[in-house]
Amino acid sequence: MKKYDIITFNDHVYCINSEDLCSIYVIIGTNKAMVIDTGMPSNDKIMPLIRKLTDKELIVCLTHGHYDHIGHLNEFDKVYMGMEDLPNFNNPKNKQYVNKLISLHDEMIFDLGNLKIKAIKTPGHTPGSYTFIDYDDKYLFTGDEFGSGCGVWMQVFDALPLSKYIESIDNFINYLKSNYDIDINDWTYLGGHYGQEKTSRFGYNPLNAEMVLNLKELSRLLLLDKVELIPSDAMKFNNEQSYYVSYKNAEMVIRKSNIK
Numbered sequence: 001m002k003k004y005d006i007i008t009f010n011d012h013v014y015c016i017n018s019e020d021l022c023s024i025y026v027i028i029g030t031n032k033a034m035v036i037d038t039g040m041p042s043n044d045k046i047m048p049l050i051r052k053l054t055d056k057e058l059i060v061c062l063t064h065g066h067y068d069h070i071g072h073l074n075e076f077d078k079v080y081m082g083m084e085d086l087p088n089f090n091n092p093k094n095k096q097y098v099n100k101l102i103s104l105h106d107e108m109i110f111d112l113g114n115l116k117i118k119a120i121k122t123p124g125h126t127p128g129s130y131t132f133i134d135y136d137d138k139y140l141f142t143g144d145e146f147g148s149g150c151g152v153w154m155q156v157f158d159a160l161p162l163s164k165y166i167e168s169i170d171n172f173i174n175y176l177k178s179n180y181d182i183d184i185n186d187w188t189y190l191g192g193h194y195g196q197e198k199t200s201r202f203g204y205n206p207l208n209a210e211m212v213l214n215l216k217e218l219s220r221l222l223l224l225d226k227v228e229l230i231p232s233d234a235m236k237f238n239n240e241q242s243y244y245v246s247y248k249n250a251e252m253v254i255r256k257s258n259i260k
């Protein structure tokens, strides 16, 4: 049995964190509870851990379709996901779950009773990436869109080109500025690998608006060929070399064919 820790953020928001550093978030409202991401596939059952936290009806959403966020789908009846990530289900292991998927759409609202969680499209790390906004708690559940404490992976096979990522960051920050009355620096970002928050090259690299804006600047400088590309041994895709790049506190792994 894999080891799981439960992290408590407040009396209704929790993170089930596996020893392999994947995070499943549980937000409990007065009527329903929301599960964001379903962790790394394993033979363990995740439902007993969720049921320790809540007996409410569950709404299950995925930040994106990568394998380390879509485990345990055999334990759920239906799951919301950005359908642009459907190609990740095109293999024998995941195909069986396709009929459980329901399409997310931009600004979709999930009503948990006292809490309303909004999904917004934030493509980049994958084309179907979504961020979930919990305004009452000032929490943003960002999956891998901005990395999770140790740099965003833009070398993965389905990452969008950097020009699209820049657009996506702009849309995201503008959305927060124009739809909410709080300062963009006052949100707490909860990434898809909460336990990784301390493995950054910088020792500790929390997600926040400043870092996200630095990711945008890093992307812009990469397009201008103004960033040093340091060969990285991070996972390779398409047989291409991966490179580590950084700007201030923003870190990224990139492959050259995505710098466009």
Ligand SMILES: [Zn+2]
Pocket: 064, 066, 125, 144
């Ligand atoms: Zn991912």
